Amino acid sequence: MPGLSDATGDSLSASLIRAAFLTRTRYKALQERTARRYMYLHALSASLDLFKPGAIVPWVSYLFPTELLASYGITAMIPEIGAATLTGTESREPLEAAAARMPLARDVCSYHRIALAAVENGMLPAPSMCLGTTPLCLGKECLLETLAVRYHVPFREIRVPLPPDEGEAAPEVVADVAEQMRVLHDDIGRWTGRSPQLRKVIELSNRASKAWGHLMAERLAGRLEMDGRETFATVFLGQLLWGTREGAKDFERLLTEHGRSDLMAPRAADGRPLKKLLWLHTVPHHDSGIIDLMRERGAMVLFEEMGQMHLETVDPDDPFPGLAKRLTDNVMWGTSARRARLNLALAKHLKVDGVVHFNHWGCRHGLGSVPVLRAAFAKAGIPFIAVDGDALGRGGPQQEKSRQAMESFLELL
């Protein structure tokens, strides 16, 4: 069975494999016609174009404002998404073997380690440019610049100061970040020789943001209960589609009952209400052990911390300040105290029964804030558990240990 690694190049076989992947995904989308399936299709379709010879491949950080690329008709290559996608395909085994051979310490974030192994072994396309943002972590900036140096391509970083613990980032900070984005947007045009379509792209991005913002508001108000784990996985891929026509349509599909039907909160077979949990940080993409256990024990993820992005539209006439604010005031950015304050308020607002923090392998940014989060939730009397795991992992002793810890937590609830 061919893997994504065979989809590179301009040979007939590579084209056929790309077409086969797309056909399979398109068939599922046509069968189910849900926003999630369409998003998978469109994200895959855009990403496969990055494998074509001569494609412009910008490797960017997860929070990079992809509208700056969409403005030039370019799709982003986000290492976290690339790594999560590849480890869910037939390429997983050879990729893990390649990562094990690589002389990079095994204790770094597995998203980044796998992404590096993938590009070094032709399973992901090599970068044409690397564009970072200081949020969220230092590791991905190290990865992006390492790649830039290795492939002799430009590296740029949008520097974003930490927001204050209380309130919003100062206007001059937002203005500075906006200016950096403006300069970078111009530079991308110069590097690629393409003409910008930023206004059009922002209008499309705004359509998606409006839909997503509405959906999130409904969830926060308690009028809509969605499965936080599945919803995060969908938005994770949707990150590739902001500012595209497909992205606008896909996010708008979430507004219909049928469009979001496969993302709705599960119901207990006996009709009893499920325990509601708030999920912090990323999710295990390929190991459903913890989530299955939750369902077995009558619990569900009601809301996910990382879904809180792109909730507001930005001004199409002057988009940079709005795009900058998404970075400066991102809920995951800032001190541990800020993160604790925001999540505590969220947990209280949603009246959840407990909070789960997923300690992703090697994420110093995420797991470093756990002691402060734990103390804040303990003080508020809200049950909290931090489970260790690897977002890309599948089984293994660590996952089993986490499953046991979660089992005890659910019993406690």
Added chain:
Amino acid sequence: MPYCYYTCNLLPLHLVASTGHSPRWLGNHLRDPNAPARRDALSVHPMTCPFVTKLVAAAEEVLGERTGAPGSGEASATAGTRGDDCLVVPGGCDAMRRLGDLLAATYPDRVFVLQMPRSSGPEVAATLASDLARLQEWLRARMPGDLQAGSAAAVSAEPPTLDYPRPPRPGGVFLVSGPLSDDSLLGLIDKLGAHVSGLESCTSPDRWKPLAPGSRDGGSGHEALAADVLAAGMCPRRSTAERREHLVRRLDEANASSIIYARQSFCDPGAYDALLVAQLAQERALPYLEIEVDFPFDANGPLRTRVEAFLEAQLLDDDLLEV
């Protein structure tokens, strides 16, 4: 005089001294490993580098007894002047920044987290200068009134103690590492019959001496201080391209015959830096050894064997070449 503990050597010590605080590197005040474990000790995730882990415990020792949970604001100092002591955390990496967050939540108003940039350039230097000014202001405001006037002369600095046991000579082993607690790794290389041609470490004298008291006139502006910090701090967390340029220059100057990278486990900047250094070694056809080290450094056991085997292999090569 109150102490201002600090975690990273990219702190201009004369700026601290100018406020009447005696700067002390926290790495010199680690908790006694044989002391009984405290039940209420702050916990950090085991997937955190040993340097940060040990500094959290050290900070608890020097800042006083804790009576509340992190973030509760209920921490208090023990008797004496400990309540006046403070901690500055230059947050260059995620783990160190989170250490600062944890301690700031545990010891309110006694911890200052200084943002350390990756890149350089005028805008970056200006931001750092403004942060340094803010730090100075914060330190001044902490100083008890009766100690404020003319107190700078009474302070004493306590930087890391790491120095070359013997002056580095070109043509030897080039050592790259994270923070080293002492010179035992350098001593080990000497003891094994090789010599050191250069050291790149968070605690190397090239890093802390330019920012030590007396290295610059205390009246210099914050912009100049920021420029000094950026110039001295070409460490693994900095821009890969700038770091590469810096390492190329250092390796060329040292005319290194081999490279040893002593990397702390769970250190992101160190992991990517080791990748870079391995590539530089390969480009120069230099023997390269990467070892994973703890903090404080222990030059015995398996590490000694690995370094010994690596250096012996090189001597063997030299012997064969001579034949």
